[in-house]
Amino acid sequence: MNLLGAGILKGMAVTLKNFIGSYFDKERLNTLEYMWQNDKSLPKRAGDYPKEEGEQLRPTTTVTNYSRNFPMLLHDDGEPMDTIRCVACQICERECPPQCIYIEKSDDKKERPGGKPQFYPATFDIDVSVCMSCQICVEVCPFDAIVMNSQFELSTPDRFNGLLLKRGDLLKSNQYYHKIHPEEAADRDKRIADDKAAKEAKKKAAEAAKEAKKKAAEAKAKSEAEANSKEESKDPSEPPQTSTEHNKEENTE
Amino acid sequence: MGPHHPSTHGVFRMDVKLDGETVVDLKPVFGYLHRNHEKIAENISYLASMPFTDRLDYFNSMTNNWAYAIAAEKLVEIEVPERAEYLRVIMAELTRLVNHISLVGFFVNDLGALGTPLLYAFREREKILDLFEQASGARMMCNYLRFGGLRCDVPEGWLKRARDLVDRFPKFLDEYEQLLCENEIILSRTQGVGTLSRDLAISAGVTGPMLRASGVNYDIRKVDQYGIYNRFKFRVPYSENNVGDCYDRFMIRMLEMRESIEILKQALDGIEEGPVMGNAGKVFKPKPAEAYGRIESPKGELGFYLVADGTPKPYRFRVRPPSFINLTVLRDMCIGQQVADAVIILGSIDIVLGEVDR
Secondary structure (H helix, E strand, C coil), X not given: CCCCCHHHHHHXXXXXXXXHHHHHCHHHCCCCCCCCCXXXXXXXXXXXXXXXXXXXXXXXXXXXXXXXXXXXXXXCCCCCCCCECCCCCCHHHHHCCCCCEEEEECCCCECCCCCCCECCXXXXXXXXXXXXXXXXXXXXXXXXXXXXXXCCCCCCCCXXXXXXXXXXXXXXXXXXXXXXXXXXXXXXXXXXXHHHHHHHHXXXXXXXXXXXXXXXXXXXXXXXXXXXXXXXXXXXXXXXXXXXXXXXXXXXX | CCCCCXXXXXXXXXXXXXXXXXXXXXXXXXXXXXXXXXXXXXXXXXXXHHHHHXXXXXXXXXXXXXXXXXXXXXXXXXXXXXXXHXXXXXXXXHHHHHHHHHHHHHHHHHXXXXXXXXHHHHHHHHHHHHHHHHHHCCCCCCCCEECCEECCCCCCCHHHHHHHHHHHHHHHHHHHHHHHCCCHHHHHHHCCCCCEEXXXXXXXXXXXXXXXXXXXXXXXXXXXXXXXXXXXXXXXXXXXXXXXXXXXXXXXXHHHHHHHHHHHHHHHHHXXXXXXXXXXXXXXXXXXXXXXXXXXXXXXXXXXXXXXXXXXXXXXXXXXXXXXXXXXXXXXXXXXXXXXXXXXXXXXXXXXXXXXXX
């Protein structure tokens, strides 16, 4: 025979044990906040943690790898503003459904590694209080310059300026992108490399075609010249023909 | 009554005229969530409207995307690749599970069983939302479909995880049905309450599970056979009586989930590797034309009517929301019922105010 209410007392004992225990041993708490954080000092604003940039936010789940929150701007290795991918073409600004992107184009052009000098965004603001995380800007960007960040700790006491992310807040390195979305970043890099290779191959093919054309023209000129010389040998009293052939050859070059 | 608590049925008010506890007259008041969706869509490009459709019926963003994609694909006649069609069906049926399981949870919540049944339902819903997040990047606002295919392929191992979930789901349904379907309180509170006759349902344009609960065998998956629904073998549950009450509407959803699982199993068996995006160009600029695309969303017939005028923006953009049209029969169902029953009648209609108000 069980004592009436014994089960309740037993259950309450467990609760009490955990309740008191939690004051002495934080590990007893089931709910852990910011597990990567060693000290409990509260962050001042977004970007202060995780301590190491790009550290896994929820190590126990794989879901975060795929999640998206707000956009960020990518730059390659080196000084952020020297290697920024954005060329201020303003396509994302035009396409953004809730119109939360504001871009001002620079007046001057800047040298890019392995490319022509390009414009850069003098101002690039994203109002994250308006942004709806739809990823349209990422899709329309022809330069792979804007991608989605998965950082979610963006609360701030300043409702207007705090939620308006400036160019400096948005700039993140490609390594960071590789850390938060490994698969997606690898795919994107592969595509960029493929595109580049395809472009170069195309360029090469165009050059080769040009070369071939030139050769064909030369051969044609040669054969015509030969024909002409034959004609000349037949009738040496017509010299202006050869001079026009010569002009043609110069033109093809 | 209302505006209701935001986490149950949205911001909705009922002007109720009472005689004691009996409802004499009722006038639904809505529009608190109006966001000008249709007019906004006429001022932005076709693609930019896609994330806004997520926010119509925020439980079923995948099916909303699909209805819009079908309408846009009719405008320009894009071919959708095989794998994308399969994934669309998988996503749509998972969405149906999400919607029906939440509906049943909220319905029992309205009956007075606070919390527990709803949280059981939400536990299962969360597993499906995790799958959505892995595929599309977001739990609820998926924005996953594109004109002519999908935004991206599902990650590696996703299909296996989906298969695991589908295999485990019937066990949960068994448990849930055992707890709820023959529960004495549920039977006495829902049977004979909020009746909707077959004739009224048809003449009011009611669609979806509500129409089938009133005894009409009508499912757009069977009628239109959009996508690749003609390849799957499934049954459409509908009531045998010509009058549907709250219990019928509740049971129809439980039965539909079983059928969704059947479709999911067949789709997961049939899916093959391949591209997920058709030959749609980067710029979507249809010639002047009009198109109406509709699907069987979990709530009923969801349709998008588009008029193109040759510019990158639609000339007219119109949504045919199932919740809104199903809501029009609320007054007829509530008259003569008790006040407490008006709440569960509203719950059994299955409305989402984001879609009603747009």
